Every structure is written in structure tokens, then in C-alpha cells.
Amino acid sequence: MTIALQTFNLVKRFGGLVATNDVSITVEKGARQALIGPNGAGKTTLINQLTGVLAPTSGRIELEGRDITSxxxxxxxxxxxxxxxQINQLFKELTPVESLAAAISERDGLGARFWRALGHRGELMDEVAALLEQCNLVDAMHRETRVLPYGKQRLLEIALALAARPRVLLLDEPVAGVPDGERREILNTVAALPDDVTIVLIEHDMDLVFSFASRISVLVSGGLLTEGSCADIARDPSVKAVYLGEELVGSDHV
Structure with a gap:
């Protein structure tokens, strides 16, 4: 087993409030792992610690064996x-082509010079085109982001994340706020993400969780309640009691 991401006894306190409590999670390389839990379970706090937005009170985070806690x-x-x-953060006045060109140029150290690169760096534009195709954005590539349907904006955010060439990708509720008619495109895009990218999905939508994840971690009250396969989690009475309720009873997930 090759480990992509691992936490060791993560604790985050805000005064007397313990937001994450001794959380140890292991994510294998190439995994499709979901992180679920009721509101207030500590999911956002955990993700903020993983990404460096919040420093843990105690504990350690490793990315491919490297300590990245600091x-x-x-x-x-x-x-x-x-x-x-969860709420997209995009350049509203740029088109998807311009946004992706900017992201790739920043990744490659060109910064604001990406405007000069447009049309002049064949490899950059080839990568932009591939990302547009991969994330179903070809039909919207030259429209300003602010006028795109919300589902397309979420797809653009996924494309921008892929432009950074991640080895571990954290998807924070990718279908949150997306109308039902636009969700399928996102579900298909997420399902087709590259196998060499390890993905941790934070999501309330159980259809997406069970169609995508091979392993699920359940947080409750800041702590790790249980982990297991989709089938194990669907049948776990403690999970149903604290989070899923009757949602899975008699469903195709059981």
C-alpha cells in the first residue's frame, strides 16, 4: 500500500470547543475516498487543516510521506x-480559456505574462484544450465566467484544480447549489477524473458519494466514527443513527 495522505491524531481547539478530536485518516494513492458527516461534524475544519488554512492545535499531516504540517x-x-x-472562487470577467491559461502560466512561473502566451505557446493551449474537453467546457470556452450556468462554473473550478497538476485533490461539495438538470455533467466529470490523482470527496449528496467513492470516512462531533467500504457504511447502524437516518434503508446502496 502506498499512502498519499495521512493524518495523525489531529486536534483543533477554538477555546473550549474541540472542532477536530484525535482524527487519524489514511488515504491510499489513487484512492477515491469520501468524507461525510452531519453539520458540525468537523469536516470543514479538517479540510482547512489539511490545506493549511488552519494550523492544528496538535497532530501531524503527511503528504506522500512528507510532513507538511507547517x-x-x-x-x-x-x-x-x-x-x-464549496462556494466557487473564480475570475468572473475571464472566460474559461483565459482562466485556464492564467492558472497554467502561474503554475509554470509566467505569472501575469500569460496574456502574451495566449496563442503563442502551443503546449499551453494544447493543455487548455485538453482540460476544456475533459471538463465539458468546450461549448462555453469563450463566454465570460459570470454568465455561465452554475454547473459550468463548478466544472471550471474542477478544471482549474486539475491545471495545478495535483497528486491529491480535495473536492469540497462539487454539486452544492447546482440545479438538478446540471448535476449529471458534474457527476460524469468527477467519475472520469484521472486514476493517478488521489481524490478525497467532501459531500452531502449520497448519490454522488456512493457512485464515486470506494472508501468512506465518517466524522461525528469532531471525531472519526468509522471507516469502510460503501457497503459497510451503508449497513452500519451507528452511521444510520447519527447521519444517514432512514435514507439508505431499502435503497440500492445497501
């Missing part, structure tokens, strides 16, 4: 850990 957000991104957000 690294900044940008240093972790350069090391290969990339995150999408």
Missing part, C-alpha cells in the same frame, strides 16, 4: 495538494 497553503499546493471550494 507548510503554507501555497506551499502545499506546490507540493501537490489542491482543493476546490
Amino acid at each position: 507548510l503554507s497553503v501555497h506551499e502545499r499546493a506546490r507540493a501537490g495538494m489542491v482543493r476546490t471550494f
